[in-house]
């Protein structure tokens with residue numbers, strides 16, 4: 174499997190590898206001597222924030238921070254995970270099997286009891302399209318336990334390990350909108366929430382690549 178992986182940037186190349194040859198990101202928990210990619214290491218989010226480290230390689234972050242998010246998170250501008258270096262995020266968006274293989278389902282079975290649960294309303298679907306969202310104005314929102322990804326200085330969309338087409342990005346956003354709409358309808362003030370969602374949807378569409386070949 175490792176033969177089909179993109180060439181990792183140096184900071185990722187230095188990470189340990191699992192038996193299949195995948196680099197093991199810094200945030201991954203090691204359980205009984207083996208990495209479990211579905212589980213975040215103990216205190217992972219707190220330590221990443223405290224030491225301002227890259228979520229993927231564990232080295233210090235610079236001024237730019239890059240989130241790897243799905244299209245729905247591009248609409249509501251939140252991420253459950255802290256940011257990474259731009260090149261580390263690019264690599265993850267191209268190499269992570271959950272993001273690059275839309276047919277692949279997350280395996281939820283046999284999770285250890287102490288597995289970290291993501292806060293907030295997470296949409297447990299594989300979007301197929303991954304977005305690298307580069308920002309200098311991100312912050313943790315303690316009220317919801319999610320990261321506000323801030324204003325993007327750059328956005329890079331990927332699908333199947335290569336830049337995504339405009340059609341793929343639009344289809345991916347469209348497929349998730351009913352879920353966000355249902356969430357807004359269940360809010361305390363549904364009309365207000367739906368208006369806010371429409372506004373966020375419009376803003377997200379401005380980020381969709383214009384020149385890509387469909």
Ligand SMILES: [Zn+2]
Nearest residue numbers: 227230258261
């Ligand atoms: Zn990194």
